[in-house]
Amino acid sequence: MSTMLSPEELSERIRARAREMGFGAVGIAPVHESAHGDAYQRWIAQEMHGDMAYLAREDAVAKRLHPAVLVPGARSAVVVGLEYFNADADPSSIADGARGVVARYARNDDYHELMKERLIQLQDWINETLLPVHGRAYVDTGALLERELASRAGLGWHGRNTMLIQPRRGSYWFLGAILLDVDLAYDAPFQKDHCGTCSACVSACPTGALLGRDESGAPRMDARRCISYLTIELRGPIPRDLRPRIGNRVYGCDICQEVCPWNRFATPSSEPAFLAREGLDGPSLIEWMGMSQEEFSRRFKNSPIKRTKRRGLLRNVAVALGNWGSPEAFPALALALNDEEPLVRGHAAWALGRIPDERSADALRARIAVEEDEWVIAEIRASLGEES
Known part of the structure; x- marks a missing residue:
């Protein structure tokens, strides 16, 4: 020593x-x-x-x-x-509605x-x-x-x-x-704000979560509107008015970083553990919608995605499929209407209401006849146009 x-x-x-x-x-x-x-x-x-x-x-x-x-x-x-x-x-x-975007x-x-x-x-x-x-x-x-x-x-x-x-x-x-608990020699603090007048991130945020700086100069974010919060930290239903703004982002969000001019200097990580796993760079939303608990546990072992649990991830996938709005998503969403998790059923109902397919209304009516969860019933009724 x-x-x-x-x-x-x-x-x-x-x-x-x-x-x-x-x-x-x-x-x-x-x-x-x-x-x-x-x-x-x-x-x-x-x-x-x-x-x-x-x-x-x-x-x-x-x-x-x-x-x-x-x-x-x-x-x-x-x-x-x-x-x-x-x-x-x-x-x-990123622009393919049939595929999800993972941060x-x-x-x-x-x-x-x-x-x-x-x-x-x-x-x-x-x-x-x-x-x-x-x-x-x-x-x-x-x-x-x-x-x-x-x-x-x-x-x-x-x-x-x-x-x-x-x-x-x-x-x-x-x-x-x-x-x-020891005194060391310290580096000089970073004091200059190099953002200048740029507000690309504030303008690009789809949900309006970024609020600029407060009177003290501190950056402000309303986490309740942030896509990362909505798709990861929020345990319950995603607010209806924010669902269309999430697009096909199913876990987290990089938009405010993607538009930042300083990230044109970003270089690929040399850490092997940070290379994208197979299936996580533009995954098929329809495939993920049918994921069982066993498959979820296997696929996301040692992955940050396990934080959402299966019900949270499939909630997000249902929203993304609703935003895609393609009849191709109908079979997966109709099956999700019978999922064991109310959180998944309710968001699948919302998504079906956004798909121009005559089968959607029939599937929703069939589900409401047996549904016991009041929140899911409200989602189904909203999709059927029976309440605002």
């Missing part, structure tokens, strides 16, 4: 080791009270977090505003990034496990090679404002799309951090 290393030497060796381990970005920041606490609390007070109650819990808010609550005595944060961008194998699939980050293995394991290895190396430290690694699952720490560590700025953007490297990054 090295002894008597200066903070500068410690930081440089940590940065070098992180790069050796495959992290494409690394910076070190001091741990102190969040500079975005007021903006975060206003966002919670306006209920823009939707059903994500874990973001508003008193203990979770305290941890986000004061990271040292997570790791008592924490003084430094080692912040890392892993690039995950991979181009679409077939760009035409790039979810076309591969679950990054949480890969990054967390690598961060723990980095922390162990610091303990064994440099000096004894107490700390903890975080990859999204902890009450930590990673993007603020990353900006403080010099890795980029908060774009209008709320993403952390790195100059000439873009925003397709997974972020992680280790909080440590």
Whole structure:
């Protein structure tokens, strides 16, 4: 174990080791009270977090505003990034209503496990090679404002799309951090907003989730309208007025990143685990609509998509098929009307109401005769034009 290393030497060796381990970005920041606490609390007070109650819990808010609550005595944060961008194998699939669009980050293995394991290895190396430290690694699952720490560590700025953007490297990054109870030499914080007057992301968002910046300059998003929230975090029905705006995006959304000029610099990830799995780059919506629980569990093992559970994914697929509006989708949706999950049946009913096929009304009437779930009955009646 090295002894008597200066903070500068410690930081440089940590940065070098992180790069050796495959992290494409690394910076070190001091741990102190969040500079975005007021903006975060206003966002919670306006209920823009939707059903994500874990973001508003008193203990979770305290941890986000004061990271040292997570790791008592924490003084430094080692912040890392892993690039995950991979181009679409077939760009035409985005405009093909018969095929679904999965957010790039979810076309591969679950990054949480890969990054967390690598961060723990980095922390162990610091303990064994440099000096004894107490700390903890975080990859999204902890009450930590990673993007603020990353900006403080010099890795980029908060774009209008709320993403952390790195100059000439873009925003397709997974972020992680280790909080440590030791003083290190810190990188200069990233202070300039390179978005300038560009608002391409705000204009391109189909659901109007991006709200620009508030009076303090913080980017604002109404998560309740975000396609990523609607297709992943929301557990119940997707609001009817937002369903047509989702298009064929069945898990997450990259639109605000796809239109960002800085992402023209994005380079394909060199991490093998982030290559798209077979069938996740433009999947057949009709095929997915008939997915059993067993197939779902097998296909999405170690995948981020397992987060939605089968019922959530098929809810999203039903909406996408309704937006496609082709009679070709009728058999799959008619079968979904008898799914064991009310969430799937109700969205299948909505989708059938958007398909110009005389068989749709017959299928809906047959289902309403035996349906017991009141919400599903309301969806069927709306599709039949019996109520607004």
